Amino acid sequence: MQDTAIRSDGLPRPVPAPVRRPDVVNDDAVRGALARYLARTSGGGVEIISFSRKSSGFSWITYGFIARSADRSDRKLILRVGPPNGLFAPYSVLPQVHALQSLAGSNVPVPALVSFEQDGAEIGFPFFICVHVEGDVPAPWAASQLGEDHRRVIALQFLNILGELHRIDARTTPLASLQGGGERAEVSAIAAWRASLARPTARYYPLLDWGGRWLQENCPQPPRRTIVHGDYRIGNFIEHDKNIVAILDWELTHLGDPHEDLAWALMPTFNARSKKLYGVVERAEVIELYQRASGIPVSAKSLAFYEAYALYQAAAIQMCAVRAFEVDRFNDMRMAVMASQMPSIVRAFERALEAAA
């Protein structure tokens, strides 16, 4: 995200006139454009059936569809579109594309990439198409209906896969091109969030201002620079028959400190407010299993730092939503509601900083 999602100029901008941004992504228009795109690129007639929006997320829009070719064979596919009015627009499709390309055939399961267009082609917005993966996506916010044994099996796989991801030598993959900010890319990322928070919004939070400076001045050296998923958590994978069959949502992937992914995964917000991973694996065991899987010794100090950083990022993302609603007059009530979460996030951030200092 740090390279692609945050507008890093950080300059105060004049408050725009109170107009509503147009809802530019029209599902019917996307469907028609997709059909034309597939017909052109496949060199034959392709019929799209069962086209439907899978999510109404704040960022990339996901559609599921079946592409039926002239010989009547069907392919179940997923289309992801980066909307021009998304929370972090303008978008680049490249982090996700590079991730799917780099990890194909590795021990990190990902959906197979079919095609992509950064310039949008017929659809008009950056997009990629990948193969549909059968299974369920667990909800991270609420207590799972699944039994403890089931969740433990999944949690252990989840940690093993993270270890495998962090073992990959990113320099040999297309993801190497994501390297930005020189040797201290981690510090540049914090600076980008600080710039984002410094933009005019309805509220200024003194603890975020002060804590952001502390993070920037105290960012630890990574044990080694690895691929970082950037949003590695319960809810960002597909499981099928007690197996994680695909890790999803690579839009925030970058190269950085592996502690970042571990800290993000441990956030209680993504574990139904539990301090245990998926509500079943204690923190000490998580660290032990991760170390074994990744071969990377976990530094308690770095983990504490990245746990504070996770909350700082969460606060900055919430403020992006607040800004979109309040300043840019983007009418999505979910964004307004995110504002109400700020006091609890900022308090948790202050406590996390105390632990990290």
Place this chain on the structure above:
Amino acid sequence: MSASFERLIEGIIDALQTHIVPNNGDDFVRGQVFSAIYALNGLKLAADWKPGPLLDQVRLQDDAFAAVRQQANGMDHPPIPATPRIARENAEAAQIEALRDDGDRLLGQLLLWASGEGARTADPDAANEIERLLRRAICDQLKIELATTPKSMLQQIAGGDGDAARG
């Protein structure tokens, strides 16, 4: 809240008009929605945030300013406003909110100063104490906001899970 009262009401009305009304053909439901929009328009004209919690926050800030002034005596520090900053109990909520937001900025400047190199060199003990008391005061202020924050509905909001909302 980080959103302003008027903008919040406008957003609710717009969400109902844009997303709910066009997608519901039931006359009774549409009548309910338009009634809600009418009531919200009334609230927009007549209501505002409750001034009580905002006043409590401003008073906490004032206490922090007074304590910092005492601790920072003789040090070269960012501006500290004279307190109390609000004399009237019946001030309008928007005025108190603006004062609270202004106070947050001043507290931020003081916190950055107290934890910075200059203050720590000038008087490390005083700088530490000021940082500690400012952090505590700001957290106390957040507690007031938390008391007026409803229980999270993240699951329902993120997933549109109506059954969970009822449960």
